Amino acid sequence: xxxxxxxxxxxxxxxxxxxxxxxxxxxxxxxxxxxxxxxxxxxxxxxxxxxxxxxxxxxxxxxxxxxxxxxxxxxxxxxxxxxxxxxxxxxxxxxxxxxxxxxxxxxxxxxxxxxx
Numbered sequence: 001x002x003x004x005x006x007x008x009x010x011x012x013x014x015x016x017x018x019x020x021x022x023x024x025x026x027x028x029x030x031x032x033x034x035x036x037x038x039x040x041x042x043x044x045x046x047x048x049x050x051x052x053x054x055x056x057x058x059x060x061x062x063x064x065x066x067x068x069x070x071x072x073x074x075x076x077x078x079x080x081x082x083x084x085x086x087x088x089x090x091x092x093x094x095x096x097x098x099x100x101x102x103x104x105x106x107x108x109x110x111x112x113x114x115x116x
Contacts, residue, residue: 022105032065036058043056
């Protein structure tokens with residue numbers, strides 16, 4: 001099963017030739033593609049009994065990384081269950097005109113406050 005990291009590595013080069021991305025998005029993509037690879041360094045663990053060596057590469061710890069954030073995401077979901085009311089919930093998505101995207105990207109807090 002391909003991972004997000006595999007898809008980014010395979011397709012981001014051609015995608016970036018046709019699309020411009022914000023510096024924040026590029027930093028995130030860079031972190032995800034390097035996560036748990038030799039690019040971020042690592043450490044070696046050696047078993048004292050049999051001498052087996054295990055190389056473990058460092059993670060990017062980016063909040064968008066599915067490899068790094070799975071455990072904390074699951075813990076957060078579990079803690080939120082106790083705050084839910086015994087009723088149905090709906091996920092609502094708001095769209096805004098694309099002319100506002102750059103303004104919202106630069107002023108997250110203010111714009112989200114206005115929307116809500």
